[in-house]
Amino acid sequence: MSTNPESASVQPLNFRRYKDGDHKPGPWQKQIFNADHSHKCPTYIQSTPPCQGSCPSGEDIRGYLNIVRGVEKPPAGMPWQEYAFRRLTEANPFPSVMGRVCPAPCESGCNRNQVEDFVGINSVEHFLGEYAIANNLGFKKPDFSSGKKVAVIGGGPAGLSTAYQLALRGHAVTLFDERAELGGMMRYGIPGFRTPRQVLDAEIQRILDLGVVARTNCRIGTDITMEQIRADFDAVFLGLGAQSGRGLPVEGADAPNCVTATSFLKAFNDGRLRHVGKRVVVVGGGDTSIDVATVARRLGHIDQIHESDRPEHAIAGHVAHDVAAVSAKQGADVTLTSIFAVDKMQASRHEVEHALSEGIAIRGGLAPVGVVRGPDGRATALRVIRCEAKIVGGKLEIKNIEGTEEDLPADLIVSAIGQAVDFTGLEEFNNGKGAVPADKNYQVQPGVFAGGDIIRPHLLTTAIGHGAIAAEGIDRFLQGEALEKRPKIDVHTFDLQRKMIEKGLSFSEVHEPIHGTDKSNVAIHNFDNRSDRYVISHKELFLGHFAYTPRNRRTIVSLTAEEALGNFDERLQALVEAQAQAEAKRCMSCGQCFECDNCVVYCPQTAVFKVPKSKSTTGRYVDTDYSKCIGCHICQDVCPTGYIQMGLGE
Known part of the structure; x- marks a missing residue:
């Protein structure tokens, strides 16, 4: 309802x-x-x-709200909605997507919380994004060309943000992505009922219309070497993303029906995964784990499942579920576990409430300690133990309570505890900890910049902010200017x-x-x-x-x-x-x-x-x-x- x-x-x-x-x-x-x-x-x-x-992307929130409320007037002949949209997109080219899925740390910081309740910044951003799509608003191409070429590796939020900002500065940008479509985690990590694909496609197309060239199904490091990229381009941005999921660090987690959240969501968004097991256990506590749980609840299970129809085969990419089999689906029992108490989980509060209303069981204060496997090697349950988890000095401390173990029956176990970067062919950039070392300008080495999850796995809006800062650094590098110290508060003012x-x-x-x-x-x-x-x-x-x-x-x-x-x-x-x-x-x-x-x-x-x-x-x-x-x-x-x-x- x-x-x-x-x-x-x-x-x-x-x-x-x-x-x-x-x-x-x-x-x-x-x-x-x-x-x-x-x-x-x-x-x-x-x-x-x-x-x-x-706001990790540094939007001029006060600025576009003042336009919407009528304090700041638009130029003659321009609707206020367009003027506000253009102010907003100076920092973030994805208002319609982010207005839907961003957990809105801006609202947590809002001073209006001291009066009664925060301003619904996310909802105004959503409105402006929808207006722009409905009225076919595009970005204004620069009337000059710098003559410089930049390779952007990765078509996710960081790469697209960088390409957008560089194109506005007159640079020729080629965007490389190993997948068939651009969007990264916005497309392959978030289900379509949260980010409608026509909305995502429209906001990506605006960037491409600036003259950005997209080369999909092309992986740098294997299809093309970094040596070739360096030879053909004046600067490089690394926006690889962290799209390899982390498995559970417990015994038995190599069972075939123990999968990662990234592979689960990609299989769903690719259309391969059409049903799951009757009992699904998701381990996490963040927004990604909520996405997995709500998708599993919607997919449900089928009664008479054949070996070839098991969900892990579709997730691994071996087969795709037959659409005809979907008609016999029934609901799945989905349980989400977190080491933190439910009210302390990182997931957005409203997403948790939606999951609960949809019948998903969320149990906090549980840590996985092992996977119970049957004679065929498949997981039959996740063994958990009650625990107390807290952050002390920036480090996670978990104290297990002995004697409280229990088994949660499962036909499919999904690990949503983190992500990793695939450095195959690009090992030179790995700092040994699965990330790329970069300075405050997100420069890795002269002419090579980076941003997004390869710097620090975080929010989509964080990756967008990284892209804007890196683009500014790339622009200065291409002009032969020294990279200045970034301001203490790095936002669009x-x-x-x-x-x-x-x-x-x-x-x-x-x-x-x-x-x-x-x-x-x-x-x-x-x-x-x-x-x-x-x-x-x-x-x-x-x-x-x-x-x-x-x-x-x-x-x-x-x-x-x-x-x-x-x-x-x-x-x-x-x-x-x-x-x-x-x-x-x-x-x-x-x-x-x-x-x-x-x-x-x-x-x-x-x-x-x-x-x-x-x-x-x-x-x-x-x-x-x-x-x-x-x-x-x-x-x-x-x-x-x-x-x-x-x-x-x-």
Whole structure:
């Protein structure tokens, strides 16, 4: 059935409009009378919001939410949806895919959590991605060519992100992938009911339309040597991905029906795997293990199975299940185990809830200790033991509880405990630990860069972020420039100076000593962009400005155990336009002005004033007359976003 949690508008217990003990604003006379002791006046400081600081691909989240909500206006003739899409895709070319499957660490970091509930960033991204596909929006090809050629090895999120960013910079990119279609783990590791293939294909095609050449069914290291690649290209990006699964490190795990999650999902996404055993045990606890469990629940089992029809044969690629046999399917009993307690698992909370509603048994605090095998050598059960697992100093510690072993019956055991890189033919890049060593610019050696799971297995959005940073490094390398030190906070930030130039405001160069910038246009007066080094905390916001506003949630199709069998329809429905705009308005625009007028209204000296419309733009809405300012810092106190900081005059 379809459910929409938005209908439940009960104010949550964690709603906090004021700090403890504060119920209404107090008098400000004390600040005014003591202002002459502060020697400080307001300055305007742009900081990185924690949503963006938590986003591995570094999206300008606050920027595109401000466009959606109407604070930042699009250029004449451009719909706001397109303008927001183009701002978003400066960092991430896959908004529709990532709006569906990203576990959204940005939402965990959102300062709105201190008021009542985070902003549904993922859902707005999903909306913009769907709008772009429906309206056939493409990326704008550069009108120049650098004459340089770059080989991108691997067509997953890291490789595609790199190819996209390099193509925008005018470089000729050839993308190599060993599989028949591009997408990597987005295609072969995530089931289609989470990433509809027409959506993935549309977002990949946009990148290819920039002139990126794709050579599929071509593996570097075997079909083509690295020596040939180095000879034919000016630079190389390694985005091999970690698509070899890790087997269970226990005795008996070499049984034929003990498989890895990557091989299981690839067999399903290739169309070879059409049914599983009656009892399936998945070992993991992350999103991949949830994907395996929900796919197994949907595939179900068939009663009269022949030896050649066993799922492990299809997973190994020896055979493909006959479609005709699928008609006799029945539900599978699926159990997912994790060393962590269920509420401590790494999987997204909503994905866990979906799995439970579909009848999947999730058991936390269990560690595998062995595989029980029958006379034919096939696994019949997974032996587990109760355990206590925790992370101490960045290292995993597992304490088994002796005497608590039990056997979980299984016809198929799937290991979803991690992935590995296949370095066949590319052994020179292996650091001995199954990864590639790289610096902060993701450079492995001069002219060779890397990103994605070969650096560190993590999220798809992490791989996209790696690709953008590596592309910038490759671009500098091709131009013969030194690779600079990466900023402390490595994200795509709102550029106020660029915005002012778009408005028609100019900046001049400095050729002689100047005293201040109030009467000069060499810089933006009393403004500093600290986005590269500072994430603004909720403690610097005026939370009392924000009333309780329930989140606009996407409609999610929830299935029962019976309904899940054979159901491969998409579960997540995008917001409609009005919902997307309403959700964007919940954004508190942390670290940037969103034009609320509080500082102008409450300044007792009328020192803070609106910038004339001819000179104003997003992020430059107010200014200060320092001949009137007495340093009472009321403007800072009432600034909801923390954009006003007291510091000028120190």
